[in-house]
Amino acid sequence: MAAPIALHLEFGGGAELLFDGVKNHHVTLPSQSEPWDMRQLLAWIRGNMLKERPELFVQGESVRPGILVLINDADWELMGELEYQLQDQDNIIFISTLHGG
Amino acid sequence: MPVQCSSCTKKRAVLKRPKTGHSLCKDCFFWAFEEEVHQTIVSARLFNRGETVGIGASGGKDSTVLAHVLKVLNERYDYGLKLLLLSVDEGITGYRDDSLETVKRNQQQYELPLKIVSYEELYGWTMDAIVKQVGLKNNCTFCGVFRRQALDRGAMMLKVDKICTGHNADDVAETVLMNVLRGDIARLRRCTAISTASEGEGAIPRCKPLKYTYEKEIVLYAYFKKLDYFSTECIYSPNAYRGHARTFLKDLESVRPSAIVDVIHSGETLSVKEGVKMPVQGTCSRCGYISSQALCKSCVLLEGLNRGLPRLGIGKHHRLHGKILAQQPLTQQEERKLKAIDF
Numbered sequence A: 001m002a003a004p005i006a007l008h009l010e011f012g013g014g015a016e017l018l019f020d021g022v023k024n025h026h027v028t029l030p031s032q033s034e035p036w037d038m039r040q041l042l043a044w045i046r047g048n049m050l051k052e053r054p055e056l057f058v059q060g061e062s063v064r065p066g067i068l069v070l071i072n073d074a075d076w077e078l079m080g081e082l083e084y085q086l087q088d089q090d091n092i093i094f095i096s097t098l099h100g101g
Numbered sequence B: 001m002p003v004q005c006s007s008c009t010k011k012r013a014v015l016k017r018p019k020t021g022h023s024l025c026k027d028c029f030f031w032a033f034e035e036e037v038h039q040t041i042v043s044a045r046l047f048n049r050g051e052t053v054g055i056g057a058s059g060g061k062d063s064t065v066l067a068h069v070l071k072v073l074n075e076r077y078d079y080g081l082k083l084l085l086l087s088v089d090e091g092i093t094g095y096r097d098d099s100l101e102t103v104k105r106n107q108q109q110y111e112l113p114l115k116i117v118s119y120e121e122l123y124g125w126t127m128d129a130i131v132k133q134v135g136l137k138n139n140c141t142f143c144g145v146f147r148r149q150a151l152d153r154g155a156m157m158l159k160v161d162k163i164c165t166g167h168n169a170d171d172v173a174e175t176v177l178m179n180v181l182r183g184d185i186a187r188l189r190r191c192t193a194i195s196t197a198s199e200g201e202g203a204i205p206r207c208k209p210l211k212y213t214y215e216k217e218i219v220l221y222a223y224f225k226k227l228d229y230f231s232t233e234c235i236y237s238p239n240a241y242r243g244h245a246r247t248f249l250k251d252l253e254s255v256r257p258s259a260i261v262d263v264i265h266s267g268e269t270l271s272v273k274e275g276v277k278m279p280v281q282g283t284c285s286r287c288g289y290i291s292s293q294a295l296c297k298s299c300v301l302l303e304g305l306n307r308g309l310p311r312l313g314i315g316k317h318h319r320l321h322g323k324i325l326a327q328q329p330l331t332q333q334e335e336r337k338l339k340a341i342d343f
């Protein structure tokens, strides 16, 4: 059994509008048999945090193209994207590039 | 496993560049980003020493990054430019108010002079008032046409030599697609140009120093530099057609990142075959602004608003320009056609 993990999630660049305009969220993911990865985190956000129009945030099992993801301040493309295994106290940032310039 | 920077090989990489696939650390990324904009400016000869350059500033990510980078490069390479910020207040309560606050903070952060021109002072109408009259279907037409002229007029008041805007590679690629989808050959031919020469009286040359810069990098540059920008969609913009083009492009980019520059390249190398009719550019006989018709789009839209005939500028009503100029009354049938507007 993997222990529950606490994460700091941040939404910016307009993505926060899908989360009641709140940018910072401290969440705890429950313990489960396998370690949590980004794929499962996105499914968890969709099920637990997104109230309406989830298609503006997730597409398939990933984020909608145009939303950037940073894991501990590094581009998730360097970190294995959906396969990245989450650690306790990780800092995950989602920034929309889809909002006006 | 942290990835090392492929340039300095010392520090931890923070991003994978969409254009090159390189993994760079923060400092190497800032340097590469700024140098590429510098290369674009130099190779396209966008500016001349001594010029006053107005930066179209909306408070959004693109123009904020543009203002920051131009200030950095003007100092680093001694361009000898006088930079200032130029903003348009469309008069949209709760949207423009907040973004203009951002621009005012930018003015102080970057120590650049700021000029704000409002639709209300230029046209006598705020966007809030226009939406009340025309509804939410064609409001973007009004706003787009008015904004373009407003920037020019503000620039003229400040005696600016050039205007630069924050259009990035994604925007340019999107515009290429939009013009293909609309069959707008004249715009398709123009839209990839990095700068427009002065097209006669009333228009100031414009350029896009971020034309080859990916949106992803602009957003990450702003994020890592902690730049202060505003990100909310205009409350009046349900531009569904452009939205589809944008989503399509982003989907392509996620499969093949070079899709953005590839579309721009296609747009740049297209040539229009001989014999295709192009509109002839002249000037508006009322306000002197560039126009391919007797009256420019902005004057027609304004005339429509002031006469309570909002459809006037929306469809093709060129035939009526002569009548409007001569201030002749319209027939009942003409009026009826121009009045109805579906909300």
Ligand SMILES: [Zn+2]
Binding pocket: B005, B006, B007, B008, B009, B010, B011, B024, B025, B026, B027, B028, B029
């Ligand atoms: Zn480096």
Ligand SMILES: [Zn+2]
Binding pocket: B284, B285, B286, B287, B288, B289, B295, B296, B297, B298, B299, B300
């Ligand atoms: Zn005019």
